[in-house]
Amino acid sequence: MRRTKDEARRTRQRVLKAARAVFARQGVARTSLEQVARAAGVTRGAVYWHFRNKADLFFQMREQVSLPLLDRIELALSPALQRNALADVERMLVTLFSDIDRSAAARAAISIMNYRCEYVGEFARELRGQSERTASYIDRLTRAYRRAADAGLLRPGTRPDLAALESCAFTIGLLRMKLMPGGARLLGGRQRQLIAAHVAGLRARRA
Amino acid sequence: MRRTKDEARRTRQRVLKAARAVFARQGVARTSLEQVARAAGVTRGAVYWHFRNKADLFFQMREQVSLPLLDRIELALSPALQRNALADVERMLVTLFSDIDRSAAARAAISIMNYRCEYVGEFARELRGQSERTASYIDRLTRAYRRAADAGLLRPGTRPDLAALESCAFTIGLLRMKLMPGGARLLGGRQRQLIAAHVAGLRARRA
DNA sequence: GAATATACATTCGTTCGTGTATGTCAATTG
DNA sequence: CAATTGACATACACGAACGAATGTATATTC
Numbered sequence: 141m142r143r144t145k146d147e148a149r150r151t152r153q154r155v156l157k158a159a160r161a162v163f164a165r166q167g168v169a170r171t172s173l174e175q176v177a178r179a180a181g182v183t184r185g186a187v188y189w190h191f192r193n194k195a196d197l198f199f200q201m202r203e204q205v206s207l208p209l210l211d212r213i214e215l216a217l218s219p220a221l222q223r224n225a226l227a228d229v230e231r232m233l234v235t236l237f238s239d240i241d242r243s244a245a246a247r248a249a250i251s252i253m254n255y256r257c258e259y260v261g262e263f264a265r266e267l268r269g270q271s272e273r274t275a276s277y278i279d280r281l282t283r284a285y286r287r288a289a290d291a292g293l294l295r296p297g298t299r300p301d302l303a304a305l306e307s308c309a310f311t312i313g314l315l316r317m318k319l320m321p322g323g324a325r326l327l328g329g330r331q332r333q334l335i336a337a338h339v340a341g342l343r344a345r346r347a
Numbered sequence: 348m349r350r351t352k353d354e355a356r357r358t359r360q361r362v363l364k365a366a367r368a369v370f371a372r373q374g375v376a377r378t379s380l381e382q383v384a385r386a387a388g389v390t391r392g393a394v395y396w397h398f399r400n401k402a403d404l405f406f407q408m409r410e411q412v413s414l415p416l417l418d419r420i421e422l423a424l425s426p427a428l429q430r431n432a433l434a435d436v437e438r439m440l441v442t443l444f445s446d447i448d449r450s451a452a453a454r455a456a457i458s459i460m461n462y463r464c465e466y467v468g469e470f471a472r473e474l475r476g477q478s479e480r481t482a483s484y485i486d487r488l489t490r491a492y493r494r495a496a497d498a499g500l501l502r503p504g505t506r507p508d509l510a511a512l513e514s515c516a517f518t519i520g521l522l523r524m525k526l527m528p529g530g531a532r533l534l535g536g537r538q539r540q541l542i543a544a545h546v547a548g549l550r551a552r553r554a
Numbered sequence: 555g556a557a558t559a560t561a562c563a564t565t566c567g568t569t570c571g572t573g574t575a576t577g578t579c580a581a582t583t584g
Numbered sequence: 585c586a587a588t589t590g591a592c593a594t595a596c597a598c599g600a601a602c603g604a605a606t607g608t609a610t611a612t613t614c
Binding site for chain 1: 372373374375376377462463464465466467468471474475477478481482485502504505506508509510512513515516517518519520521523524527528529530533534537540541544545547548549552
């Protein structure tokens with residue numbers, strides 16, 4: 141019973157969604173493609189038709205949710221805005237984390253990448269990708285903080301490169317804390333203030 | 348050929364060390380106890396004698412390296428010192444990360460816990476433990492920053508609870524960055540300055 | 555110095571997951 | 585409207601890996 145092109149696209153999406161759910165619950169390694177298939181209402185044959193293997197499925201699952209988020213980060217830090225670099229960084233962080241709060245799919249994917257996945261073997265290249273994206277993130281932040289420094293917005297003595305590294309570590313660490321079991325309780329609704337406090341530590345104090 | 352009590356203790360250590368190495372290279376899930384045994388120069392029988400299963404081996408492997416580090420953190424943040432809370436935090440972070448730089452075993456274990464392990468099934472309780480340790484770390488930091496605030500060391504308007512959350516996220520994120528492939532390159536020998544910059548963001552500016 | 559417990563080594567049966575190969579049937583295509 | 589191909593389902597072969605069971609020989613214990 142051959143499906144139409146659009147039906148195929150939808151089954152593919154169903155498999156991706158099922159993979160997110162099952163990976164998040166059982167971990168990537170402990171999940172068989174049979175389980176993903178069952179959760180998607182298809183057989184392993186269908187999964188192997190759309191994806192070469194588990195690693196391929198994993199990559200595409202991640203891209204589906206991470207690409208939009210990364211795009212928004214890049215956009216928010218693009219020099220085009222040029223208004224107030226520090227405020228831009230703060231707004232970027234606030235929207236990033238509230239985007240995540242609003243999207244269960246994003247939370248599941250980030251949780252998988254933080255706690256439910258071993259970056260080994262064919263998954264090692266994913267880690268190299270993360271490394272590159274981190275470097276790029278640091279680069280954007282560095283430029284933003286340099287602009288801030290040029291505009292006299294940065295606290296005197298603050299090195300843009302170090303501030304960028306700090307914000308990067310802050311972002312990664314906050315993500316990891318947030319996705320921990322009980323991580324929401326640790327933050328306790330102070331997410332926005334926390335971000336504000338982080339940026340405040342970089343800001344020049346008005347005389 | 349029954350071994351003496353001391354020989355048994357040494358084989359146990361060899362298994363723990365081998366587990367660290369193999370877990371770090373292949374990931375926990377993709378490592379069979381047969382591989383650990385071979386790397387330790389024993390058979391699976393020996394491994395199963397000293398440890399109930401893979402999870403048990405994992406927990407004890409982690410404890411062996413994390414307990415000393417956690418002890419030093421706790422000690423460095425204990426109110427007993429009472430000298431300069433901000434300097435205490437900075438010194439604690441510097442020693443923590445230079446301890447890690449000096450210990451290949453610590454790096455391997457932290458790398459495993461960040462990138463080579465899925466916190467699922469019997470490993471889920473490890474994640475709950477991490478959550479508790481994180482909460483405790485935040486608590487220590489909060490107290491330290493409160494003392495700093497009382498001494499007028501904290502930048503005015505800085506809330507100790509938010510500062511503690513920020514330092515916690517910073518620590519977790521920096522650890523994760525550091526253990527990434529090429530993470531050392533990202534930091535580029537600026538580790539100490541980075542920590543100093545982080546604490547500087549919390550410090551009151553002298554008039 | 556027998557008895558027992560310790561510290562392993564070896565063997566075994568069973569389960570599980572993967573990748574591929576093959577079957578099937580309907581949408582397209584020319 | 586035959587031929588082909590796309591989108592799966594089903595079947596098969598293969599190799600782990602686990603846990604338990606059993607074997608064994610030597611330290612300890614009494």
